[in-house]
Amino acid sequence: MNELLALFLKYALVNNFILVMFLGLCPFFGVSKRLSDAIRMGLSVTFVMVASAIITWLIANFILIPFNIEFMENVVFILVIASFVQLLEMIIRKTSIGLYRTLGIYLPLITTNCAVLGIAEINYTNGFSFLGSIASSLGGGVGFILALVIMSGLRERLEISDVPESLKGLPIAFITASLLSLSFLTFGGLRI
Amino acid sequence: MPFKDFSKGLVKANPLFVLVLGLCPALAVSTSIENAFGMGLAVIFVLVLSNLIISLLRNMIPKDVRIPCFIVIIATLVTIINITFKAYLPSLTESLGVYLPLITVNCIILGRAEAFASKNPPLRSVLDGVGEGIGFLLAMLLISFIRELLGSGGLNFTILGYKLGEFTIPVFSSMPALFFIMPTGAFLIIGLLLGLFKKTGVLR
Numbered sequence: 153m154n155e156l157l158a159l160f161l162k163y164a165l166v167n168n169f170i171l172v173m174f175l176g177l178c179p180f181f182g183v184s185k186r187l188s189d190a191i192r193m194g195l196s197v198t199f200v201m202v203a204s205a206i207i208t209w210l211i212a213n214f215i216l217i218p219f220n221i222e223f224m225e226n227v228v229f230i231l232v233i234a235s236f237v238q239l240l241e242m243i244i245r246k247t248s249i250g251l252y253r254t255l256g257i258y259l260p261l262i263t264t265n266c267a268v269l270g271i272a273e274i275n276y277t278n279g280f281s282f283l284g285s286i287a288s289s290l291g292g293g294v295g296f297i298l299a300l301v302i303m304s305g306l307r308e309r310l311e312i313s314d315v316p317e318s319l320k321g322l323p324i325a326f327i328t329a330s331l332l333s334l335s336f337l338t339f340g341g342l343r344i
Numbered sequence: 345m346p347f348k349d350f351s352k353g354l355v356k357a358n359p360l361f362v363l364v365l366g367l368c369p370a371l372a373v374s375t376s377i378e379n380a381f382g383m384g385l386a387v388i389f390v391l392v393l394s395n396l397i398i399s400l401l402r403n404m405i406p407k408d409v410r411i412p413c414f415i416v417i418i419a420t421l422v423t424i425i426n427i428t429f430k431a432y433l434p435s436l437t438e439s440l441g442v443y444l445p446l447i448t449v450n451c452i453i454l455g456r457a458e459a460f461a462s463k464n465p466p467l468r469s470v471l472d473g474v475g476e477g478i479g480f481l482l483a484m485l486l487i488s489f490i491r492e493l494l495g496s497g498g499l500n501f502t503i504l505g506y507k508l509g510e511f512t513i514p515v516f517s518s519m520p521a522l523f524f525i526m527p528t529g530a531f532l533i534i535g536l537l538l539g540l541f542k543k544t545g546v547l548r
Contacts, residue, residue, distance in 0.1 A: 172527050177367040178451060223427060226445050227419040234412050266368045269449050273442050318543035319535075322364060326535025334528040 156287040159280070163291035166340055169267050170299040171333040175292075176267030180300060181325055185311075190304035191297070192251060198293025200240060200262055201271050204233045205289035208272040209282055229272045237262050267296060302332060349468045353475030359452045360483035361541055366452040369443050370484055371530040375495070378502040380488035382436045384481030385504070386429070386444065388474070390421045391453050395461040395473035402462050414457045415448070422448045433504060452480060490533055495525030 169175045179193050208229050216222050240262075245252045262268060271292050275285040306328050315324050359365050366387070373383045397417050398405075405413045426444055429437045437444060447453070456476055461469040492499055497517030501508040523529050 174368045174371040174527065174530070175446075177371070178365075181364075181367075223423060226423045226426065226448055227416060230415050230419045230448050231412065234415055238412075266446050266449050270442060270446055273445050277442065316539075319539040323535045323539035323542065326531050326538065330528050330531035330535060333526075333531055337526060337528060 156283055159284055159287040160291035160294075161342065163271075163288045164295040164298070165336065166342055168295040168299055168336050168339075169270070169292045170296060171329065171336045173270070174266075175270040176265050176296060179262075179265065180303065180329075181322065185304065185307055187301065187304045187308065190300040194293075194297030194300045196240070196244075197262060197265060197267060197296055198290070200233070200237060200265075200268050201289045201293045201296075202286060204229075204236055204268055205271055205275055205285045206282075207232050207236065209275060209280075209285045212276055213282075225276060226273075229276075230269055233268055233272065237268075267292060299332070299336075303329065306332075347471075349464075349471040350475040353472065353477070353479040354482065355479070355546075357476070358479045358483055359455075359476050360480055361538065363452075363455070364538075365455055366450045366480060367534075368446060369450060370480075370487060371527070371534065372443050373440060374484055374488040374491055374530060375525050376439075376492045377485065377488050377499060378436065379439055380484040381481070381503050382429075382433070382440060383443065383447075384477070384484045386425050386440075386447060387450065387452065387480055388477030389425055390418060390447055390450075391456060391477045391480075392470055392473040393421050394418050394453055394457055395469040396466055398457045398461040399464060399466045399469035405462070410462065411454075411458075414454060414462075418453055418457070419448045436504070452476060487530070487533055487537070491524045491529055494521050495523070495529060496520050 163169065167173055170177065170180050176197065179197065211228060211232060212225065216225055216228065271289045275288060280288060303325075307325065310324060310328065319327070353359065357363060360367075360370050369383050369387070373379045394414070394417055398414055401413075401417075422445060425447070426437075429440075429444060456472060460472050464472070489499070493513075497520035498510065498512030500510050521529075524533065
């Protein structure tokens with residue numbers, strides 16, 4: 153149990169996916185302009201991360217390793233993730249047209265979100281157990297939501313603040329992320 | 345004008361500084377020139393070949409499933425480069441870590457496939473790939489130059505395992521600004537560079 157908690161905290165705080173490992177930066181800078189969108193995007197990414205961690209673990213341990221075709225892992229993982237995201241997109245389009253409109257272009261982009269393939273690769277290369285994979289992907293997802301929500305709050309304030317002309321928009325967002333990342337680095341002192 | 349397809353990637357449509365694509369590797373791997381060069385080269389290889397293959401197959405791939413098709417082609421190329429690097433450059437592979445297989449989901453490659461290679465003939469697509477790839481490499485080298493210089497107090501010109509030379513700043517190298525090697529420094533440097541380019545307008 154402790155081991156699982158340690159994995160969860162490791163990927164939620166110490167190795168925060170966005171601010172320390174730089175995985176999933178596109179939605180971080182794209183969607184983080186409004187709090188409500190940030191939460192929705194974060195939840196859908198977390199869901200996809202956990203689900204694809206489960207699926208890729210099963211595939212890796214029951215198909216790739218028994219048949220000695222580990223070199224295929226990259227191709228197999230991304231295919232599974234892509235088809236899963238496609239399925240999720242269809243479900244969201246059928247159930248909530250409003251959510252579908254707000255997330256717009258970013259939903260198909262979850263496929264090419266480094267965080268999702270990243271967690272699959274991390275679980276695979278570190279050889280985590282089944283529960284360990286779930287803990288690490290859940291941690292990664294929670295860390296993703298955390299960073300996205302903090303950032304969207306800051307960016308809502310940045311919109312009305314007086315920023316030098318040449319730093320407006322993306323540059324100041326990066327500098328804000330830099331300061332956020334600095335505060336997350338202090339979690340490195342956690343003894344887990 | 346095929347030459348224009350090549351040259352636009354260098355400055356006007358630089359993938360990193362203008363299109364702001366492919367950030368994950370750019371920030372994570374730019375801690376040293378050696379890593380940045382290895383990553384840049386891997387991206388050029390995958391980008392050029394994926395542009396070529398996708399452009400040759402552009403009339404055969406059905407519109408509705410084009411993204412999965414592109415991804416499979418790209419993932420195959422990444423697997424090739426992954427295995428090659430593992431065999432010949434084990435230490436570089438180690439330091440690139442998870443970011444090497446993650447080239448599969450690098451937005452630049454899928455972006456060029458979708459926006460250019462799936463609509464244009466092979467020669468132009470290859471030129472576009474070479475241009476965008478070199479543009480990415482140059483941007484990576486710029487970021488890693490600043491980060492390595494400030495973060496470790498010197499430069500180590502090692503390219504694909506061959507050491508070309510070294511340079512250290514005398515007093516500074518004994519207590520470098522580690523800040524720039526850490527993730528924080530990456531965000532700060534790229535933010536300041538984007539601001540600088542916007543202010544001076546050199547990329548327009």
